[in-house]
Amino acid sequence: MQHCPSTVPTRIKPATLLFLLGLLTLICASFYSLALQWSELFTADAARSSIEFLRGFAAPELAWPFLIKVAQGTLETLSMSALGTGIASICGLTLALPASGRFGPAARLAMRLILNILRSIPELIWALILLIAAGLGPFAGTLALAVHTTGVLGRLFADALENMPPAPEVILRINGAKPMAAFFYAALPQILPQLMSYTLYRWENNIRAAAILGIIGAGGLGQMLKYHLSLFQMQQAASVIIAMLVLISLVDGTSFWLRRRLTSQ
Amino acid sequence: MSIVVNTAVSRYPDPAWRGRITASLIALIVLWPLLIASEFKPWILLDAQSLGATRHFLASFFPPAHSKDFLVLLMQDTWQTIAIATAGLTLALLSAIPLTLLATESLSISRLESGRMRLASAVVRQVVRWLLVLLRSVPELVWALLLVRILGLGPTAGVLAIALTYSGMLGKVYAEILESSEAHATQSLLKNGSGRLAALFYGALPASASELVSYTTFRWECAIRGSVVMGFVGAGGIGQRMDESMKMLAGGEVSTMLIVFVLLVACADLISTFLRKRLG
Numbered sequence: 001m002q003h004c005p006s007t008v009p010t011r012i013k014p015a016t017l018l019f020l021l022g023l024l025t026l027i028c029a030s031f032y033s034l035a036l037q038w039s040e041l042f043t044a045d046a047a048r049s050s051i052e053f054l055r056g057f058a059a060p061e062l063a064w065p066f067l068i069k070v071a072q073g074t075l076e077t078l079s080m081s082a083l084g085t086g087i088a089s090i091c092g093l094t095l096a097l098p099a100s101g102r103f104g105p106a107a108r109l110a111m112r113l114i115l116n117i118l119r120s121i122p123e124l125i126w127a128l129i130l131l132i133a134a135g136l137g138p139f140a141g142t143l144a145l146a147v148h149t150t151g152v153l154g155r156l157f158a159d160a161l162e163n164m165p166p167a168p169e170v171i172l173r174i175n176g177a178k179p180m181a182a183f184f185y186a187a188l189p190q191i192l193p194q195l196m197s198y199t200l201y202r203w204e205n206n207i208r209a210a211a212i213l214g215i216i217g218a219g220g221l222g223q224m225l226k227y228h229l230s231l232f233q234m235q236q237a238a239s240v241i242i243a244m245l246v247l248i249s250l251v252d253g254t255s256f257w258l259r260r261r262l263t264s265q
Numbered sequence: 266m267s268i269v270v271n272t273a274v275s276r277y278p279d280p281a282w283r284g285r286i287t288a289s290l291i292a293l294i295v296l297w298p299l300l301i302a303s304e305f306k307p308w309i310l311l312d313a314q315s316l317g318a319t320r321h322f323l324a325s326f327f328p329p330a331h332s333k334d335f336l337v338l339l340m341q342d343t344w345q346t347i348a349i350a351t352a353g354l355t356l357a358l359l360s361a362i363p364l365t366l367l368a369t370e371s372l373s374i375s376r377l378e379s380g381r382m383r384l385a386s387a388v389v390r391q392v393v394r395w396l397l398v399l400l401r402s403v404p405e406l407v408w409a410l411l412l413v414r415i416l417g418l419g420p421t422a423g424v425l426a427i428a429l430t431y432s433g434m435l436g437k438v439y440a441e442i443l444e445s446s447e448a449h450a451t452q453s454l455l456k457n458g459s460g461r462l463a464a465l466f467y468g469a470l471p472a473s474a475s476e477l478v479s480y481t482t483f484r485w486e487c488a489i490r491g492s493v494v495m496g497f498v499g500a501g502g503i504g505q506r507m508d509e510s511m512k513m514l515a516g517g518e519v520s521t522m523l524i525v526f527v528l529l530v531a532c533a534d535l536i537s538t539f540l541r542k543r544l545g
Contacts, residue, residue, distance in 0.1 A: 027355050030348035036421045050415050072302075079299035086296070120530035121523065124406075124494045128511050129519075133310055133319040138303040184279040212406040216497060219303070222406075229410060245402050 056234035060242055070224070070243045076138050077220035077247060081210040084145025085203040091146065092153030093195070099154055100161035112158070118151025123209045127218045138219030145206050145213070156198045160191045193262050200255040200262075207251040211244045221247070325516025329524060336521075339506065343525055346502035349420050349495075350488035353427025358481070360428065361435035367393045368440040371448050371469065372461050393436075400433025409495040423500030427488050438480055446473040475544040482537040489533050493526060503529075 039046075097103070099111040127144035134140040168186035177185070214222025221244050228236040279285065299305075309315060366372065368390055375383040382390070408426035416422045443465075451468030455461070470477075496504020503522060510518035 026351055030351040030355075033344065034348050034352055034420045034424065036352070036424060037416065037419070041416070041421075041425075046415075053411075053415050075298075075302045079303035082299055083296070083303055083305060086292075116531070117527055120527045120534075122490050122494050124497060125507070125523070125526075128497075128507075129322075132322050133315055135309060135315065139305055139309065142303050142305060181279070184281075208404050212404045215406060215410065225407065225410070229414065241403065241407065244404075244407070248402055 053234075056232075057238040059235060060238035061233075061235040062239065066236060066239065070221075070239055073214075073221045073224045073240070074243050074247050077207070077210045077214075077222075077244075078251075080138050080142045080145060080213070080218075080220055081203060081206040081251070084142045084210065085149055085199060085206050087142075087146040088149030088153050088202070089195070089199045091150040092157050095150065095154040096157035096161055099158035102161075112155070115151045115154040115158070118147055119155060120151075121148065123148045123206075123213060124216060127213050128216055131217060136217045136219075141210060141213040141218030141220060144218065145209060148209075149202050149206060153198060153202055157191075157195055160194050160198070161187065164190050196262055197259050200259050204252055204255050207248055211248065322514060322516050325514070326520035328517060329521040330515070330517035331521065335518065339503070339522065339525060342501075342503040342506045343529060345420060346492050346496070346504070346529070347489060349423045349492040349500070349502055350427065350485065353424045353492065354431055354481075354485050354488045356424065356428035357431035357435055360432040361439060364393055364397060364432065364436040365439040365443070366461070366465065368397065368436060369443045369469075370440075371444045371446075371451055372455075372465060397433045397436045400429055401431075401437065402433075403430070405430040405491050406495060406498060409500045410498045413499050418499040418501075420501035423492055423495045423502065426495060426500065427491060430491075431484055431488060435481070435484060439477060442473045442476050442480065443469045446476075479541040479544055482540050486530075486533045486537045490530060 095111055095115060098107040099115055101108040123144045126147045127141055130140045130143050130147075134143055164187065168190065169182050172182040172186050173179070210220055210222075212222045214220040214224065215226045217223060221240055225237055225240045225244075228234075228240060370382075370390065373382050373386060373390075375386055405426045408429050409422055412422035412425050416425070446469055448469075450472065451464050454464040454468045459467075492500075492502055493504045493507075496502040496506070497508045499505060503526060507519060507522045507526075510522065
């Protein structure tokens with residue numbers, strides 16, 4: 001303990017202590033009330049059945065007809081995520097204008113509330129509700145992604161609009177430019193790279209969401225996964241999971257590359 | 266001056282309108298296959314039959330279900346959702362910390378001495394990184410779906426699914442935060458012969474503690490959202506109840522649950538913002 005200096009401040013504030021105690025209580029209460037089946041996890045029997053389950057995945061299905069089906073599912077998932085994000089970026093920008101206080105404080109509060117509600121309901125729950133309106137299939141998934149992402153992007157865009165330096169736009173307005181022109185000439189060019197970067201980041205999130213939306217019937221790879229798992233066709237399920245991982249990493253790579261190009265310019 | 270700006274501006278309300286319209290057209294042509302692949306047919310929404318179904322379902326949202334039995338049940342489920350998220354994140358933290366220590370490059374002694382990592386350490390670091398990538402690339406819902414098959418329905422599958430995905434995320438981000446923190450203190454400690462753990466506790470950790478805690482709180486908020494969603498594949502909590510009500514088209518129950526859910530997320534959001542503000 002020689003390297004331990006004696007002047008290290010070790011006093012803990014009462015507030016911090018209280019918080020830590022609360023946290024500990026929350027954690028203990030969680031574990032206590034859930035009554036987790038640890039026995040199911042750590043017995044020899046459980047280990048054997050898990051290993052057997054995992055071995056079922058071995059040798060993913062690679063027959064051509066099935067691979068073509070997987071490719072179709074992959075394309076469907078990719079389109080759902082890209083379209084959902086694209087629609088959301090347009091709607092998000094439109095809603096961000098009132099949400100950044102450009103049409104008065106009342107509109108700002110109301111729009112922020114709406115965006116918060118859109119945002120706090122996850123894609124999957126939106127998809128469940130939209131399945132009733134749009135029917136089973138990828139269209140409901142696309143809409144669900146668009147609705148949730150509009151909430152997220154709308155808020156991020158509004159924050160970007162509020163935080164940018166106002167001078168260029170104000171100067172144009174003082175000199176008599178119309179609001180719309182001032183926005184396009186001064187405001188939008190300033191924040192556009194940031195907006196694009198947010199949109200790409202959401203696309204990375206949405207490809208993950210799109211991959212799983214199918215589990216409740218909204219098309220894409222998730223639907224295939226659910227189908228094959230419920231028939232205990234593990235080898236097919238393994239191929240679908242691999243396709244998901246490949247797709248997600250491809251999108252991540254593309255988005256990373258695009259964002260780096262955006263920020264380096 | 267103002268006249269010049271004025272005329273120019275009124276002639277071209279948007280300086281880049283030509284480019285924007287061309288880009289939109291090209292984007293539309295490129296996106297066409299995507300529109301087809303995702304069966305993008307907005308007019309379905311306006312179909313009389315689906316409009317009727319939607320209106321019927323939405324009408325049943327009011328009034329939200331509020332019988333006492335249902336509310337008590339809902340409270341239990343809400344607690345279960347919070348508990349799944351908290352327990353899952355705790356387990357994720359327990360496994361992420363050792364993985365982080367293995368993955369963090371700035372704690373490498375061999376790299377500090379010779380500028381290169383020893384082969385064995387480099388291999389271990391790379392393997393841990395791949396493990397973290399694998400853990401977090403499989404979406405939590407897919408983990409839950411698989412675990413429900415092994416463990417049966419119930420919260421255990423949800424807790425483990427969160428633990429697996431989030432240990433991957435936490436491990437990666439923790440390592441990034443530690444590596445991007447001011448390296449000077451850690452390096453001089455390591456150079457003067459301190460152990461890795463001591464260098465972490467006295468060098469890297471104090472510099473990045475608030476960022477680490479803030480990211481963990483943010484992830485807790487995400488875990489609550491995730492644990493709702495996992496209920497839909499049978500991992501317990503408010504999501505499972507919502508799935509049941511949805512299948513019975515019990516709109517009143519669904520709307521109550523949506524309200525509770527929005528409030529829950531808002532509370533988690535508030536707590537996490539408050540904590541992060543206190544830290545920052």
